[in-house]
Amino acid sequence: MKVLxxxxxxxxxxxxxxxxxxxxxxxxxxxxLERGYRAAIDSRAKFIQGDLRINTDILTxxxxxxxxxxxxxxxxxxxxxxxxxxxxxxxxNVSGALHLLEAMVANDVKKLIFSSTCATYGTxxxxxxxxxxxxxxxxxxxxxxxxxxxxxxxxKKIHGLNPVFLRYFNAAGATEKYGEAHKxxxxxxxxxxxVPMGQREKIFIFGDDYDTPDGTCIRDYIHIRDLAQAHILAxxxxxxxxxxxxxxxxxxxxEVVEVAREVTGHPIPAMLEPRRAGxxxxxxxxxxxxxxxxxxxxxxxxxxxxxxSAWSWHQAHPNGYED
Ligand code: UFG
Numbered sequence: 001m002k003v004l005x006x007x008x009x010x011x012x013x014x015x016x017x018x019x020x021x022x023x024x025x026x027x028x029x030x031x032x033l034e035r036g037y038r039a040a041i042d043s044r045a046k047f048i049q050g051d052l053r054i055n056t057d058i059l060t061x062x063x064x065x066x067x068x069x070x071x072x073x074x075x076x077x078x079x080x081x082x083x084x085x086x087x088x089x090x091x092x093n094v095s096g097a098l099h100l101l102e103a104m105v106a107n108d109v110k111k112l113i114f115s116s117t118c119a120t121y122g123t124x125x126x127x128x129x130x131x132x133x134x135x136x137x138x139x140x141x142x143x144x145x146x147x148x149x150x151x152x153x154x155x156k157k158i159h160g161l162n163p164v165f166l167r168y169f170n171a172a173g174a175t176e177k178y179g180e181a182h183k184x185x186x187x188x189x190x191x192x193x194x195v196p197m198g199q200r201e202k203i204f205i206f207g208d209d210y211d212t213p214d215g216t217c218i219r220d221y222i223h224i225r226d227l228a229q230a231h232i233l234a235x236x237x238x239x240x241x242x243x244x245x246x247x248x249x250x251x252x253x254x255e256v257v258e259v260a261r262e263v264t265g266h267p268i269p270a271m272l273e274p275r276r277a278g279x280x281x282x283x284x285x286x287x288x289x290x291x292x293x294x295x296x297x298x299x300x301x302x303x304x305x306x307x308x309s310a311w312s313w314h315q316a317h318p319n320g321y322e323d
Pocket of ligand 1: 078118168171188189191206207253276
């Protein structure tokens with residue numbers, strides 16, 4: 001298929017582009033490189049530099065490429081940042097989605113795979129979390145993603161769009177070529193690995209008074225390859241609706257630090273800090289629907305293999321993509 005990938009220079013977009021190319025798809029990446037990296041774009045993909053906030057950028061790209069499907073990653077993603085700068089967040093994530101939609105409708109492109117998040121649920125009513133939970137986001141980030149889902153649902157009713165919402169839990173790990181390099185980095189696993197890399201002295205644990213067995217927050221870490229694979233499966237024309245993507249296993253912050261100590265052989269000192277605003281105690285996926293309907297089979301579910309792959313990538317790319 002001819003696939004247009006917005007945000008293909010970012011973390012999840014780069015790996016999905018790599019795996020789409022491996023699977024023989026013809027990929028064009030559309031990215032403004034504000035937070036992504038040129039070096040993260042697979043050399044087999046075409047690249048168009050453009051900004052979704054400028055509607056002519058995406059209108060022109062869509063008309064040039066005329067894709068069979070769009071995979072839409074391009075967005076701001078940091079929960080904490082979203083609470084400090086809500087207006088640029090809504091502008092980038094929601095007006096970007098509107099311009100994308102306008103360009104898809106103008107060019108009669110129906111298939112859309114949207115990078116959504118478990119943050120659209122807010123604090124869940126039950127664990128593990130399936131797609132029938134009500135969505136009541138507790139951050140501007142989660143709200144912006146839910147607003148996009150709603151835009152796309154209306155476009156389904158009115159314009160016959162075929163949207164798929166992939167609601168991710170915590171993406172982690174790397175392929176040999178592409179890994180996690182946010183600027184600035186705020187995610188747990190890459191920050192932990194900066195300690196054995198000699199780039200920071202210790203890791204801070206944000207709160208140990210949550211209602212969990214060791215008091216630290218529990219998350220469901222999913223290997224980036226498995227996440228990318230779900231996008232490829234979702235390209236099938238009959239697939240539509242929402243899918244939660246996680247392993248169904250929760251690991252506490254302390255457990256993740258311990259696994260990283262085992263993988264790296266480094267003591268990784270940890271220091272307790274107060275809670276970080278906006279963190280839920282426990283987010284764990286029920287991904288039975290993705291397994292049944294998409295035929296999705298996570299292959300790297302074990303946290304050791306996830307951290308090992310991240311560790312290999314960071315050792316090979318000590319400065320991320322900024323070499
Ligand atoms: N944490 C620490 N110390 C750190 C960094 C993180 O203790 O230095 C803790 C956080 O408080 C949280 C856990 O580690 O409890 C995971 O934090 P991340 O920042 O790695 O990930 P989040 O769960 O906050 O958010 C990520 C993505 C979101 C996505 C969400 C889905 O950033 O885009 O996963 O769960 F919505």
